[in-house]
Amino acid sequence: MTGKRTFTTLCCLLVFRLITAAQVQLPVYPDSLFSTYYQQRATHFKTLPKTAGDIIFLGNSITDGAEWSELFGDCRIKNRGISGDISAGVIARLPEVADRKPEKIFLLIGVNDLSRNTSPDSVVKNIMLISNYLHEKTPATKVYVQSILPVNKIYNKFGTHTGKSTQINEVNQALQTAADKSHYTFINIHDAFCGVDGLLNPELTNDGLHLKGEGYLLWKHLLYPYVFDLGMKPSLMPLPQSLKWQSGLFPFYSCSSVIAGKGLVNEANVVEELLKVNGAYSIDHDSSAHKPYIELKLTKIKVPQHAEEAYRLQVSENHVTITANTAHGIFNGIQTLRQLLRDNVMLDACDITDWPAFSWRGYMVDVGRNYQSVEQLKQQIDIMALYKLNVFHFHVTEDIAWRLAIKQYPELTKPENMLRDKGQFYSVDDIKELQRFCRERHIEFVPEIDMPGHSGAFKLAFHVDMQSDSAMRILKDIIREVCETYRPAYLHIGGDEVKISNAAFLPEICRTVEQYGVKAIGWSPGGNVSANTIRQLWMKEGTVNKKIKYIDSRHMYLNHMDPLESVTTLFYRMIGDVPTGNDSVLGGEICLWNDRAVNRQEDLLTMNPVYPAILTFAERSWQGGGRPGWTAAIPSGDTSAFDNFKAFENRLLDQKQQHFKTLPFPYRKQQNLVWKFYGPYSNGGNQEARFKPELDSLVKDSVSFTAVGGTLILRHWWYPLVNGLITNPKENTTWYAFTKIWSDTDGYKNCWIGFNNLSRSYATDTADPGTWDGRGSAVWVNGNLVKAPDLKFAGRKGNLESPLIDEDYEYRDPVKINLKKGWNTVLIKLPVGGFTAKDSNNPVKWMFTFLPF
Template sequence: MKYFCFLIILYYSLPCVGKIFPPLLPQPQKIVYTHEKLILDQIYLENTENLQEWCAWLHETNTTVTSIPAPKTIKINILPQLPEIPLNSQEGYKIKITNNQIHVSATSSTGTYRALQTIRQLTCKDKDIYYLPTCEITDWPAFRIRGFMHDVGRTYISLKELKKEIELLSRFKINVFHWHLTENQAWRLESKLYPELNSPQNMTRMPGKYYTLQEAKELVKFCKEHHVMLIPEIDMPGHSEAFNRAFHADMQSQKGMEILKKLMDEVCETFDVPYIHIGTDEVKFTNPEFVPEMVRYVRSKGKKVISWNPGWNYQPGEIDMTQLWSYRGKAQPGIPAIDCRFHYLNHFDTYADLVALYNSRIYNCGQGSEDIAGSILAIWNDRYITDEKQIVAENNLYANMLALAERAWLGGGTCYFDGPETLLRTETPETNQKFADFEQRMLWHKHHTFAGEPFPYVRQSHVKWNITDAFPNQGDLRKKFPPEDTEAETYEYEGKRYKTHTVNGAGIYLRHVWGNLVPGFYKNPQENHTAYATTWVYSPEQQSAGLLLEFQNYSRSESDLPPEPGKWDYKESRAWLNGHELLPPQWQSTHKERSNEIPLTNENCVSRPPLQVQLHKGWNKLMLKLPIGKFQTPQVRLVKWMFTAVFVTPDGTESLENLIYSPTNPEKQ
């Protein structure tokens, strides 16, 4: 025990623990450091490609840009081809940094823009001196589409917020913004031909909130400046109650199609973009000519067309791209596909799903192809949320987007969402280390690139749990089992043996919200069972701490009821710290009837202060009781058998970095 404590003290005395420099994200495909420095003081910019962006970066580093040749130069070459780039060459680039030159080669201005984002991240500072490590980089994206989507049809998001997100994420080579503009609740794009579409009386949520055509053009221009492709979506013929209210006509009727074609004239004129998304999902097709006719019409305007899959059934040549939204969606040879299956952030929790996303493969492919274009992460706010910061925080937008940014750029991954490595399992140390490395780089950017933005994620790769096999509770969620009385590796109960297993992470699904489609901790989870999770936490001193704790992450697409007063959830979940029960907060919402129009308040742990707790000096025991009854209940449609638990600073913003987590009590080893 004395030796163990000495190791703890030694660990925290090391000055470089937790530091990764430079924090490149996504990591380049190939990089070789040459162990010198280029001091950024005075430099000559030889080429004007992306001049404004380069000058902005040099201004940030206090570098003087000279108008005449100088000993230090930035040289940018646009070449017909780069033989070393195997795919997606229009975004590929090469960088060579010596102690007196930055040399960038690319086949397009987009490639040089991507190179600049890498150079931004390479930039180091020592006191008041900025410098770059000398190196050679050859880099390209594995997938050509790497994007995010906002459903502003349901929940209007200000243009200022959208621009901020696009600009920040473009620094990580995200290259698509999917703008879902129309929904049952509202038609959010101005129409000068049919102003009744934007009338407050025809909107059932956030009435009067829409984007003018000039704002739409402005956002297209903004995206182009950041080398992001905007994909506007006008959903048809489903998700169109706002259209029906305005015109008293169904889109699939003759009158509806005539109006819709004029609207598409307006849309195609407004959006100087290559693709228009036309939806086509979750609807009964009553007019077999509707979809083929609308695709032909939009194509006649010089636009390519994207459609959801499942949706209308296309043959190669009949559509330009499909977007897979359900596990039933399948890529078809000859039709490029965007994989969004299991990529709905509105159902993600803060921690466990991020691990799955980072470890997973896009459409189970190591890299893109003509048929597999990439992936988009989507936020569908079926549940009304009024606060834009809450939307970003509860969907953990930035952390998830950085996970996608690296996975879609590098390619690879260990499995799809159906593999065991979607958890931080201790039997896969290589996968765990890769995630921990990514996590450190991501957290550096949380504190620097995203400073001041909602970014609720804290370090979790070091958190360790012991979880029992599940005990049958026969529907009695309060039933007590042996782990409440003693801690052991194996338990005997009613003639059966129940083992314990170790797993890492601040968020653990025992059963995922999508059931067995996405694996959780248990291979075959059953209703009416109770599990226990335990972690031992070493604190070098007695200290106040916060504890992020939840047992049901509330999806932003569900009308689920808040927990009852004095209860964590409808599953009878409980928690104890050093034998003292931890009671839930006071829930702000108390309504008894389910409704998507009642906003979430403090149901999710990222939207409330952490529990305030005291940690003893030495080892502290946190134990969670995790019963489950039915997987669907009247109060909660999709019950998540899960938990989130991690100790943080009292204000909840950071993990407590002077703690050591152990799945078992080291004092008894």
């Protein structure tokens, strides 16, 4: 950091000037002004390869001293610190930095300038010049200017630096004030490094100027949200019922002590694994006040409802305490702890008291139609646990295949009795492993044997109808084996979508299940299950009998949902039409029914919005609330409802960044896209007819309404049960949607574009070659028509045995749209003919998706 005084104050004062045409001109310095080490580093930087998406840390020895890419675990981060550098040195090498067009630049410079008695005002002007130059040369680059760190004379070193506290404060205040007009984001890291006396904390340095390892960990914690575009505080999901942020940080990096009460071995092991991942080589059980520790403790905490899952989490500077009424509550608190620990370094002090609104918060997978490996199922269960879902519903038998091994009847799982994924099934060991995996995560494992419907595989194996007397004897054997082998608390018996020819069938099945001490669940609407069977709603409106217990899954089938729509729908959903659970409405389940065959099991998670939906449903089922009715639209006209969605979406995307970097997560921010809608124009059945918005680039017609989002549904195929944007949609009409999008640079940008998001449960026809859909929809960017994608199987007749490949935007390559620097116009044409579907596999869902990223 300390260079020779050949760097003159004059050099620093020359630099702040703008020339004509608002272009920023940098001064030229002779190479002799810079040290040998500076030349070594600067020339080395020039020879390094250019890479896309770089995050550059620019500064002096304090920056130079860190292994940034290792610290953040991100190879995009490049260290461009040079020991001894001053602001003039940064300016001299700035063109090389700008030429790389990095994604972000983090600048920390100035203390060496001050040590040479350069005025604070000159330092600030130099930094403003740096930022203005970067803004001009690489406008898409985000520039972050960090405050100069505090110093301390305690070690009697670097006297010309450590006596500049007043000047440092003056520079920092001026940098904060100048941020907006100079195109940078100011980050105050100074205060966090101060001790009680306002000087650099002696524990973070050994010379009063430079940082020790602990100092760099603190720095990482402070910059983490800026590096990864996260909220300033950890974005917890589901949002706790009571959350109070407090001052102070808990040093998780130096914690190796877990104190756990009796009966919390499993939960203590979870915390110990977190510590080990973070570098703790051995775990002790000492709560000494001289070192940080984590305590898990069973005690009485009072909450309004569902106390068995409630917890309190308190984080202070020297300890973390999780208290709860049960081990399940402790486990829930640990999941919140995991989310607080987003940088694996420190925890922000806080006080959280939390409990769920609903006791049943489930996720169902259909493995009968499409087999999933135990490994992939565990992946989904792990995500469920992190977000506090507590029921894993395992639909394991279907017409296509029976995938549950039954020792007494091995013919059920023979390949010749399966129509898809032949020979793939779950052994006793597989099921017990899934049960164990769920149990460790306090998730209820609920198997489903669908009876008497969806039983084609059963009939193929035994050549008898399920409702026959002979089949009943077989089913009783199967129920006995399942109940005695796995001892589930619940067994789902299906009971839907079948003509009941034997009125005694379902009551007898329910009695058989219940004689083993197992609670029966059946679909509703369905057959004549017994009165004490839990109903799982899948279609009918509302609950019809307060004496019966219900689980709500209506309009929560992920296989029918567009990814962006799924988050909107589930976020605003009022589960069971009540804000919180009660004795009748236990809660809800989202369901994955992928009727259509897939090429590979991963497609189930790519083609369906599984993870965005799990997180959204976890939020709603834990928090409660929601809005009456079912909607696919963001209610942007309701300020409070829209603000709630925006805050939630920001947290959702933070979670995506944190936990889904290697997992499919088909969702992107849509809150900032505002559309003006023009219409309706009567097209008289001619969907190619053109109207004013298409003919006049200025779009002079009056705006009919505005809407927000990336996916906009004018009329849902389940209208009027599900509300779209148009209150009273008319056949043979055309609408137009118009918006403007900003681009920092000229060039091509990725964009999701689609007009008919196909259900994964219908045998829907693929759009004809050269078209977006069958309605004549179109999109123009800056007046230029955007070509529809060349689909591999364009014009193909729908077939459930023909896997989807590239039919929808979320699992095909994004469209490249050509944008100019500044504002760009987007016009969408949305004609429709009749609303009557040509068949059940091709419902009319009048919609579009347009979302640049």
